[in-house]
Amino acid sequence: MLTATVNNVNLHYALSGPKDGPAVVFANSLGTDLRLWDELLALLPAGLRVLRYDKRGHGLSEETPGPCSIELLADDAAALIEHLGLGPAVFVGLSIGGLIGQALALRRPELLAGLVISNSAAKLGDAASWQDRIDRVQQGGLPAIAEATMERWFSPDFRAGGSDRLWARMLARQPAGGYGALCRALAAADLRGAVPALRLPVQVIAGAHDGAAPPEIVRATAGLIPGARFALIEDAAHIPCVETPAEYAAIITRFLEEIGHVR
Numbered sequence: 001m002l003t004a005t006v007n008n009v010n011l012h013y014a015l016s017g018p019k020d021g022p023a024v025v026f027a028n029s030l031g032t033d034l035r036l037w038d039e040l041l042a043l044l045p046a047g048l049r050v051l052r053y054d055k056r057g058h059g060l061s062e063e064t065p066g067p068c069s070i071e072l073l074a075d076d077a078a079a080l081i082e083h084l085g086l087g088p089a090v091f092v093g094l095s096i097g098g099l100i101g102q103a104l105a106l107r108r109p110e111l112l113a114g115l116v117i118s119n120s121a122a123k124l125g126d127a128a129s130w131q132d133r134i135d136r137v138q139q140g141g142l143p144a145i146a147e148a149t150m151e152r153w154f155s156p157d158f159r160a161g162g163s164d165r166l167w168a169r170m171l172a173r174q175p176a177g178g179y180g181a182l183c184r185a186l187a188a189a190d191l192r193g194a195v196p197a198l199r200l201p202v203q204v205i206a207g208a209h210d211g212a213a214p215p216e217i218v219r220a221t222a223g224l225i226p227g228a229r230f231a232l233i234e235d236a237a238h239i240p241c242v243e244t245p246a247e248y249a250a251i252i253t254r255f256l257e258e259i260g261h262v263r
């Protein structure tokens, strides 16, 4: 079990691969922990130094009082990358992880060699829908939103086989306070005016069935970022690292190879 106290929060993380390998950092989505990437890791090129971590208030990381923001979460990621001596890294961020990656690239570009914005956009949802989510979680806890969430996360085919049950349990076990804090951070985050200033290699990925970050808003964010590549996964919804891990790994591998971030 690995933890580090950085940026005034104790974060749980996992680190694998050779110490001198090119670094890749994975930041997962709202309501998930670092196990989201388990199946993907074996499908990536050998020799990478891979960091996964639980955001504050999620998984085994500490829940902190006070307001949370995308910028604070980006500073957590920056502090962990620096603490572990990993930069410049490629940052792969899924959903809120993609927003964290955009903020990190804007605030600390020297830490990143590239950015993968997966199933995310420069703005996700609106204030009213996030407030509605916060209210429902306050009333019924995470189990109250589990079924509706599975419909956004996974395609009907994936759910029909019952493969979503494990992930519904992961969601239901996240701390309600930590989940609500991230919803507030998401409600306030709008990087649409800032991301045209990004100057690093960027790969954007969308899932055709995504009910949380529909492909058209993901593609629109790619259009705001100079030189950004865009890939659409036809058979996935919001969490392609779980639903179509081989295709997802192929897109990330091609990006790493194109920017020379492989052994």
Ligand SMILES: O=C(O)CC1=CCC(=O)O1
Pocket: 028, 029, 030, 031, 094, 095, 096, 097, 124, 149, 152, 186, 212, 238
């Ligand atoms: O709506 C969901 O649960 C999916 C999601 C939105 C932001 C995020 O990180 O996950």
